[in-house]
Amino acid sequence: MQEFVRRNIKVMVVDAPEEVGRQTARLTAEVIKTHDSPTLGMCTGGTAVPIYRELIGRWSERQFSFQSVTTFNLDEYYPVHPKEPFSYQHFMRDELFRHVDIPTAHVHFPNALTHDPEEACGIYEDLIRKRGGMDLILLGIGSNAHIGFNEPGTPRDSRTRRVTLDESTRQANARFFAALEEVPQHALTMGIATIMDARKVVLSAYGANKVEAIENTLTKDPSAEVPASFLQEHPDCTFVLDREAAASVLE
Ligand code: GLP
Numbered sequence: 511m512q513e514f515v516r517r518n519i520k521v522m523v524v525d526a527p528e529e530v531g532r533q534t535a536r537l538t539a540e541v542i543k544t545h546d547s548p549t550l551g552m553c554t555g556g557t558a559v560p561i562y563r564e565l566i567g568r569w570s571e572r573q574f575s576f577q578s579v580t581t582f583n584l585d586e587y588y589p590v591h592p593k594e595p596f597s598y599q600h601f602m603r604d605e606l607f608r609h610v611d612i613p614t615a616h617v618h619f620p621n622a623l624t625h626d627p628e629e630a631c632g633i634y635e636d637l638i639r640k641r642g643g644m645d646l647i648l649l650g651i652g653s654n655a656h657i658g659f660n661e662p663g664t665p666r667d668s669r670t671r672r673v674t675l676d677e678s679t680r681q682a683n684a685r686f687f688a689a690l691e692e693v694p695q696h697a698l699t700m701g702i703a704t705i706m707d708a709r710k711v712v713l714s715a716y717g718a719n720k721v722e723a724i725e726n727t728l729t730k731d732p733s734a735e736v737p738a739s740f741l742q743e744h745p746d747c748t749f750v751l752d753r754e755a756a757a758s759v760l761e
Contacts, residue, residue, distance in 0.1 A: 514761055516728040519741060520748040523756045527716040531560025533750045534648065534714045539568050541646040541710065547578045549638075551647030551700070552606075553658075554583065554598045555683075557714050558650060562606040569610045576612035582638055584649070584658040585699035586622040588672055596686050597622070620670060620698035627672040631698055634670045638704065647708035651715050654678055655723040655736045659699035664737050668701030702740050711744050716752035724751060725758040 511533075512523040524530055538561070542548050552558075569576065583598055592599035599619050607617060618637060624630035638644065649657050654676060660668060661676045673696065680693040687693050705711065715724060727738040728749070741747045753760070 512760070516759060517742045518744075518747070519728060521728070521756070521759070522748065522750050523760065524750065524752055527752055528560050530557070530714050530716045530750050530752050531564045534561045534712055535564035535568060537712050537748065537750070538565060538646060538648065539574055542574045542576075542579060545645055547580065548645050549580045549582070549641050549643065551644045551649075551705070551708055552581050552583045552602065553648045553650045553714075554585070554601045555650045557716065558601075558648070559605060561648065561714060566606065566609045576610045579612055580616040580618070580641055581612070582618045582634070582641075582644060582700075583620070584647070584705075585697055586620050587694040588620075588622045588627065588696045588698045589624075590622045590694060592619070592622070596692075620700075622698060627698060631670040631672065634698075634700075635704065638707075644708035646710045646712065647705055649705070649711060649713040649738075651713055651720060651723050651727070651738050652679055653682060653719050653723050655727055655738045657702070657705060657713070657738050657741075659697040660702055660705075660737045662735050662737060664702055665734050666706075666732070666740050666743075667703050669704055670698065670700050673697055673699055702737060706740065706744055709746065711741060711747040712750060713738065713741065713747070714750045715755040718754045718757070720751075720755040721757050724749070724755050728759050 586598045590597045620634045621630040684690040726736045732739045
């Protein structure tokens with residue numbers, strides 16, 4: 511493993527996607543083990559799959575329990591029914607929650623069935639605040655450097671809100687749907703400021719299609735054009751990357 515710091519971000523480079531999952535799960539397990547009632551921000555997408563597989567493995571070895579863990583997912587398509595197979599609620603149930611001992615009442619998503627997204631997003635922010643904030647947030651990254659569903663152009667002070675998805679994001683995520691037309695146009699997402707409030711951030715990425723996003727994030731000054739670049743201003747942010755995703759920033 512190669513480790514270095516770029517623009518205030520700790521970067522860990524490993525050989526393969528499975529190892530990205532292992533290292534991210536290790537960092538997550540550390541937070542779970544060292545907090546009495548940890549609050550975690552959760553990501554979805556292909557990158558999350560090896561992370562959650564590894565967390566389930568560690569949980570089944572009884573390294574820790576999810577009984578006292580509370581989760582807030584980063585984002586959800588809007589509008590969407592939680593039972594839809596492409597919904598992030600469905601993804602989280604399938605990939606993590608149904609395999610471990612997390613109490614259902616501890617699991618939170620933005621309300622993607624609401625008729626009043628503004629109110630629902632305000633409620634979500636309040637819930638996170640009342641819970642004392644997130645001890646750790648797990649992130650993936652889009653190939654246009656979005657985090658959550660904060661597309662290029664998102665300001666640093668954004669909070670949980672309804673957003674319109676970029677066409678490139680809809681195309682990238684179409685693989686989880688029967689057809690591109692079925693990918694929703696909108697989503698509810700935590701904002702950049704919501705993410706930055708988490709006490710620790712771990713962003714994971716693998717594969718050649720993330721190389722440009724990682725390069726822009728780790729070499730350019732923070733700006734709304736590269737949403738993940740705001741993470742340079744976070745006091746405790748780690749990137750876990752495979753060699754392919756890190757290709758243009760390797761020392
Ligand atoms: C979606 C999610 C993001 C995620 C991104 C990357 O757009 N909203 O939170 O980071 O996809 O997904 P993947 O890991 O599948 O490349």
